[in-house]
Amino acid sequence: MNSNSPPASIDDLCQRARALAGQSIATLAQRQNITVPTDLRQHKGWQGQLIEMSLGASAGSKPLPDFPKLGIELKTIPINQQHKPCETTFVASIPLLTINQETWQTSLVRKKLARVLWVPIEGDRAIPLAQRKIGMPLLWEMDAAFETVLQRDWEELTEMICLGQLEKITARLGTYLHVRPKAANAKSLCWGIGQTGEKILTLPRGFYLRTMFTRELLAQYYA
């Protein structure tokens, strides 16, 4: 599914990424010999995988960064007509029963967000998918200012999960990071910790980045 070789270096990756800017989804799909779906309703991950292939990322569901050798995570980010992110960004699933063993320093969230190649893509549903264009990618490293806020969010939300306050957690909590369901449907359940410390069946949850976070991030570099 991927005949593209992985980038040999960060410079190599950056060059490849920059070369995508201005290209359309149709163009990239043709190069990979794949068909563009009418829309993303039943193909929600398709666009991300197209970019992975186009940049030589290791495809598949391995729990590794997209570019293992470089330690870089790839994230596409849908942007509106004002070039602002119009969706949240999924970061990681939450191991509800064992996250008490984690700290911010050891957390998957911190690992995944340490270095990210953000690839903006037009996401306006009025634009046919095939015609949407790639924006200028940004190789980003978490800085102290962002980390301070992310850490605080992570610690507050993680504490609530550990204390059995799962049912009190809503997506309204958290400045940059928040917690939302991450499931196939409402019947997909997993075990979590309830109010009195008992195990309860609940929806799987994940950490997501608010649009405000990616909006500020992109604005810093493209302002």
Add this chain to the structure above:
DNA sequence: GCATGATCATTT
């Protein structure tokens, strides 16, 4: 079920 990739659809 949980990892990968997210967007959809409804509410606010």
Add this chain to the structure above:
DNA sequence: AAATGATCATGC
């Protein structure tokens, strides 16, 4: 219009 809560596809 933006945010929240729900959902879709695929592989192991």
